[in-house]
Amino acid sequence: MKNILIIGCGLIGSSLLRAIVKKKLSKKIFVYEKSKSNISKIKKLKLSCEIITDFKNVIPKSDLIIFCTPMSEYEKIILKINKYLSPQTIITDVGSSKESSLALIKKKLKKGISWTSSHPISGSEVSGPEFGDSNLFLNKWCILIKEQNSNNKHLIFLHKFWKKIGSKVVTMNSNKHDEVFSMTSHLPHLIAYNLVKTATDFEKQKKYDLVKFSAGGLRDFSRIAASNEIMWRDIFFNNQSNISKAIDLFIKNLKSFKKDIDSKNNKSLIKKLVETKKVRKKIIKLKQDINKPDFGRN
C-alpha cells in the first residue's frame, strides 16, 4: 500500500499510526486532526506522519482511509471528503457501535463509494496521542462488519490489514455487533458511571468522605467511569435501543437480588453468587483476562 490517511489521531488513531509504521504497512501516513493540542503533541512525539489540513490533494492519493474520530464527527467529515472519493478507496472506521452510524454513512456518503466498518476491541480510560501504543491491538479482537451490500474486496483487504496489525479478526453484521457489545461493553461502562454517580450523590447527602475508602470496590469502577465523555455519549446515543433493553434487564435482575437480600433468601442468593463465579472461569479460559488474583494495584 502506498498511502494511508488517518482521520482523528487520539489514543486509537495514534496507536494505529504507530502499528502501521512498525509493521511497515504503507509508504506514507497522512493524519488529519482537528485538535490543536493533539497536533502539537503529535509533533512533539515525532510520530512518523504528515499532518494535513486540507483533504483535496490527499484523498485521491490515499488507498485506505481510517476514521478514528468520535462517531459524532463522521457526518461533517464525510460531507467534506465526498467529492474527492473514488470507488477504489477503502474506507473504514473504528467506532464502538455500528447500526446507527452505518445508517448515517449510507445516507451521507456519495453513491458508489464503499465503507467497511471495523471495531478493534481495545482502549483505555485515557485519551490522546501521548497514550498511543503500537501494541494496543495485539491479540485483541477486531470485529469486521459484513452486511449484504458489503464490498468483498475491501473486506478481504481489511481482514488482512487488521491481522498484520496483530488483531484476531472476526466478522459479524452490525445488528449482532450492537447487541453483543451493548452487553459486554456499553452496559458495563454505563453501570460504572452510574455507580460513581450514586456514590457521589450519597457522599453529598451524608457528608461522608467516601472516596477515602474506595479501595473496597468503588475504585475499580471509577477507572472505567473516567473514560472519554464524548466517545461514550456517542456510543450511548447511537446504540440507544440495545442499551435501553440492557438497562431494563439489569434493573429487573437487581430487583431480584434486592428481594433475596431483603427476605434473606439464602438458597436463591447463593445460587446467583455461585453461577456468576463460573463465568469468571470461562473468561479466563478464553484468555479474556489473566488468572492472577488482584489485591489492588500498587
Next chain:
Amino acid sequence: MKNILIIGCGLIGSSLLRAIVKKKLSKKIFVYEKSKSNISKIKKLKLSCEIITDFKNVIPKSDLIIFCTPMSEYEKIILKINKYLSPQTIITDVGSSKESSLALIKKKLKKGISWTSSHPISGSEVSGPEFGDSNLFLNKWCILIKEQNSNNKHLIFLHKFWKKIGSKVVTMNSNKHDEVFSMTSHLPHLIAYNLVKTATDFEKQKKYDLVKFSAGGLRDFSRIAASNEIMWRDIFFNNQSNISKAIDLFIKNLKSFKKDIDSKNNKSLIKKLVETKKVRKKIIKLKQDINKPDFGRN
C-alpha cells in the same frame, strides 16, 4: 504479647498469621480452622502456628483472639468459647459489616467480656490460605469500631496492633461504618454480580457467545463477581438495610441515565459523565488507586 489465637485461617486469617510472624508480634500463634482442606494447606505451606481442635486449654492462654471466619460462623464459636473467656482477653474480628454482627455478639457473648471490632480494607477475589500474604494490610485502611460501651484499653491495644501490621487505622462507629461501606464496597460487589448475571441471562436468551468479547468492560466486573459467595452472602444479609437503600438510589440514578439516553439529552448526559470523571482524580489523589492507565492485564 505471648499468644494469639486466629479463628478461621483463609485468605485474611493466614495473611494476618504471616504478618504477625514477620513482625514478631507474639511468641506463639494458635489457629482454629474447621476446613480439613485448609488445615492440610496450612501444614503444607509450613505456616508457623499450632493448629488446635479444642478451645479449652488455648483460650485461657490467649491474649488476643481474632475472628477471621465468615460472619455467619460467629454465633456457633462464641457459644463454644464463652466459658473460657476472661475480661482481660482482647477479642476482635475482621468482618465487613458491623451493626448486625455486633448486635448478635452483644446478645451471645458472656457478660463482662469485651469485643472490639476491626475491619481491614483488603482482600481479593480469591480465598484460602494459599493466597495469604504478609503484606496484604500494608498501607491499607483498617477501621476500628468505637461505640459508647467500647473498652478503651482494648481499642488502644488494637490501634497499635494494626499499625504494627502495616495498616493505617481510623476509628468510627458501626452505624457510620455500615453506611460508608454499603456504598464503597457492598453495592459495587452486588452490581458486579448483577452485571455478570445479566450478561449470562442475555447470552442464554440470544445464544451469542458474549464471554469471548468480554475484554471491553465485562471482564473487570467478572473478577469482582468471582469473590467468595459465603462471605458476600453474610455481608449482604447483615448490612441489608443500608444495601437496600443503596440499591434504590442506584436504580433511581440508572433510570435517569436511561431517560437521558432515550431522549438524547446531550447536556444532561455529558454533565453526568464529566462529573464522574472528577471522582477518579480524587481517588488517585487520595492514593486509593494508581495513576497508570489500564489497557487490560497481560
